[in-house]
Amino acid sequence: MSTLKPATVRRVAIIGGSRVPFARSDGPYATASNQEMLTAALNGLVERYDLQEPGAVGELVAGAVLKHSRDFNLARETVLGSRLDARTPAYDIQQACGTGLQAVVAAANKIALGQTEAAIAGGADTASDAPLGVNDDLRKVLLEARRATSLGARLKALAKVRPGHLVPDIPRNAEPRTGLPMGEHAAVTARAWGITREAQDELAATSHQRLAAAYERGLFQDLVVPFRGLARDQNLRPGSTVEKLAALKPVFGLDHPQPTMTAGNSTPLTDGAALVLLASEEWAQERGLEPLAYLTAYETAAVDFVHGDVADGEDGLLMAPAYAVPRMLERTGLDLADFDLVEVHEAFASQVLATLAAWEKRGLTPVDRARLNVAGSSLATGHPFAATGARIVATLAKLLAERDAPARGLISICAAGGQGVTAILERT
Numbered sequence: 001m002s003t004l005k006p007a008t009v010r011r012v013a014i015i016g017g018s019r020v021p022f023a024r025s026d027g028p029y030a031t032a033s034n035q036e037m038l039t040a041a042l043n044g045l046v047e048r049y050d051l052q053e054p055g056a057v058g059e060l061v062a063g064a065v066l067k068h069s070r071d072f073n074l075a076r077e078t079v080l081g082s083r084l085d086a087r088t089p090a091y092d093i094q095q096a097c098g099t100g101l102q103a104v105v106a107a108a109n110k111i112a113l114g115q116t117e118a119a120i121a122g123g124a125d126t127a128s129d130a131p132l133g134v135n136d137d138l139r140k141v142l143l144e145a146r147r148a149t150s151l152g153a154r155l156k157a158l159a160k161v162r163p164g165h166l167v168p169d170i171p172r173n174a175e176p177r178t179g180l181p182m183g184e185h186a187a188v189t190a191r192a193w194g195i196t197r198e199a200q201d202e203l204a205a206t207s208h209q210r211l212a213a214a215y216e217r218g219l220f221q222d223l224v225v226p227f228r229g230l231a232r233d234q235n236l237r238p239g240s241t242v243e244k245l246a247a248l249k250p251v252f253g254l255d256h257p258q259p260t261m262t263a264g265n266s267t268p269l270t271d272g273a274a275l276v277l278l279a280s281e282e283w284a285q286e287r288g289l290e291p292l293a294y295l296t297a298y299e300t301a302a303v304d305f306v307h308g309d310v311a312d313g314e315d316g317l318l319m320a321p322a323y324a325v326p327r328m329l330e331r332t333g334l335d336l337a338d339f340d341l342v343e344v345h346e347a348f349a350s351q352v353l354a355t356l357a358a359w360e361k362r363g364l365t366p367v368d369r370a371r372l373n374v375a376g377s378s379l380a381t382g383h384p385f386a387a388t389g390a391r392i393v394a395t396l397a398k399l400l401a402e403r404d405a406p407a408r409g410l411i412s413i414c415a416a417g418g419q420g421v422t423a424i425l426e427r428t
């Protein structure tokens with residue numbers, strides 16, 4: 001006899017979020033680990049929502065794109081060093097820049113299926129504390145020395161060490177299959193879609209201005225916990241204007257006569273961590289907590305940027321949301337016009353603009369810019385890869401909760417490896 005019970009799918013509530021202010025890499029968090037940043041974000045949630053007692057939360061799901069092998073299970077190590085009950089299970093997940101949102105989806109699925117009542121999800125990343133590897137040749141010598149069964153054999157192996165072996169293996173911000181940095185991939189896509197420098201700089205300036213305004217009006221008051229002397233995102237330049245951005249020299253696509261991508265319209269390397277608290281409606285009700293919004297749909301897609309024709313723009317490395325979103329809308333019977341707010345992760349301004357153009361080409365209603373990234377996005381906050389998804393979920397949920405009426409928001413995140421992770425949040 002089967003013990004499988006018919007599942008009743010439940011609504012998944014977003015209760016709140018917690019993140020450390022994001023910092024430019026090699027800046028104030030240069031000596032902070034992923035685990036320290038994630039612990040600070042987690043303790044923020046534990047304190048705000050009184051989650052100290054055993055069993056308060058079913059599990060923690062989190063990840064990091066750049067992870068030390070000593071972190072092992074980063075999520076679990078974070079729980080053990082936090083104020084959350086040490087008997088809370090936790091596991092790691094990784095889908096490049098889609099990690100934070102994919103962690104939220106993994107946690108939400110368990111809540112939706114009645115397998116747990118509440119969970120915490122998100123991620124952390126630091127380019128400052130990157131996991132430098134030992135040179136591959138040196139690694140082979142050291143392994144050989146470790147395997148040696150006599151002192152003589154060990155010394156013989158170690159005698160093979162050469163000065164060149166001391167050069168470390170540094171993780172590159174590049175696609176393993178092509179060896180190209182993300183920015184170079186984005187530059188090819190930008191050209192294919194005819195994205196201008198002016199349009200990119202305008203998007204970047206708007207991102208800074210809107211993030212500054214959101215901080216001013218207190219949007220992040222209960223979403224951001226101060227850390228290592230920062231109270232707000234360090235990358236934010238409230239005075240960013242199109243004129244100032246236009247003065248910056250291009251950094252990607254320099255093989256082209258008119259390169260358009262600069263440090264101002266690309267995200268900087270960033271350190272940070274972000275988490276979201278999700279729960280069943282029953283759990284929220286028992287604790288007297290009002291959900292900010294509900295997570296109602298999600299979709300992923302991938303493009304074949306290795307074998308596909310990247311020059312035509314359709315299969316660009318960061319273009320998978322151009323497929324994921326139409327698929328999610330078809331499944332839910334919605335159009336882009338049905339969304340009050342649209343959050344598109346700003347890896348690069350050009351990639352946001354190419355994604356908008358691709359959606360339009362696929363017959364979706366053009367996104368009203370007044371509804372796009374209304375509190376700024378990654379160009380202004382910075383982009384600690386695995387943290388970005390949770391930052392966006394928490395920010396969008398809060399923005400939806402500010403409205404006194406039913407509202408719907410879309411999330412679109414491009415990820416390395418040619419993937420896209422997207423979701424819908426609703427407030428009814």
Ligand SMILES: CC(=O)CC(=O)SCCNC(=O)CCNC(=O)[C@H](O)C(C)(C)COP(=O)(O)OP(=O)(O)OC[C@H]1O[C@@H](n2cnc3c(N)ncnc32)[C@H](O)[C@@H]1OP(=O)(O)O
Binds near residue numbers: 208245268
């Ligand atoms: C990973 C996934 O799965 C998917 C994704 O999200 S893909 C995205 C992944 N992220 C990346 O690839 C990171 C890309 N960014 C980078 O590599 C680097 O930040 C970069 C090469 C773009 C720039 O690096 P950099 O040159 O060290 O930048 P930085 O020194 O901070 O800025 C250069 C100049 O621009 C200026 N600047 C930057 N932003 C500005 C702004 N908004 N307004 C005015 N000036 C600005 C700086 O002040 C600086 O000026 P000075 O030279 O006079 O000091």
